[in-house]
Amino acid sequence: ESERTFIMVKPDGVTRGLVGEIISRFEKRGYKLVAIKSLVPSRQLAEQHYGDLRTRPFFKGLVNYITSGKAPVVAMVWEGRDVIRQSRAMIGATNPLEAVPGTIRHAFSISIGRNVIHGSDSFDSAEKEIGLWFGKPGDLVSWEPV
Numbered sequence: 398e399s400e401r402t403f404i405m406v407k408p409d410g411v412t413r414g415l416v417g418e419i420i421s422r423f424e425k426r427g428y429k430l431v432a433i434k435s436l437v438p439s440r441q442l443a444e445q446h447y448g449d450l451r452t453r454p455f456f457k458g459l460v461n462y463i464t465s466g467k468a469p470v471v472a473m474v475w476e477g478r479d480v481i482r483q484s485r486a487m488i489g490a491t492n493p494l495e496a497v498p499g500t501i502r503h504a505f506s507i508s509i510g511r512n513v514i515h516g517s518d519s520f521d522s523a524e525k526e527i528g529l530w531f532g533k534p535g536d537l538v539s540w541e542p543v
């Protein structure tokens with residue numbers, strides 16, 4: 398019943414100092430951080446991550462943006478009950494102007510191209526994205542409170 402999802406603070410979220418706030422929201426909700434790293438993703442990683450969007454007009458700009466190196470992304474894996482669906486609710490709609498008050502995107506953005514955070518949208522994309530970003534043995538550390 399416990400599951401894992403991939404969450405990424407995008408460069409705009411890092412630049413604006415929102416990493417701590419975002420981690421806090423997930424921790425306080427009761428989810429468990431099982432992997433985290435800060436990096437500038439390679440083009441190949443970004444294109445694989447956003448592979449489903451490669452025919453969309455904003456694809457190139459999106460990949461250019463997250464690989465630019467102006468700021469890193471913070472990639473994470475969170476674990477817990479229903480975390481895939483619950484994290485989508487915590488994050489809010491892709492377009493922050495449509496996000497419900499209380500969500501991360503509503504609280505911190507008004508721009509679809511600078512919407513602060515990414516979260517896997519399904520079990521299959523969570524599996525795929527976790528494997529892409531944290532594919533080495535030992536990258537994920539599960540733990541239990543003492």
Ligand code: CMP
Pocket residue numbers: 450455459491509510511512514515516
């Ligand atoms: P994300 O959840 O990371 O998934 C794909 C991203 O594409 C999305 O958030 C947006 O930041 C970005 N994007 C940029 N422009 C658009 C657009 N017009 N429609 C949808 N997504 C967009």
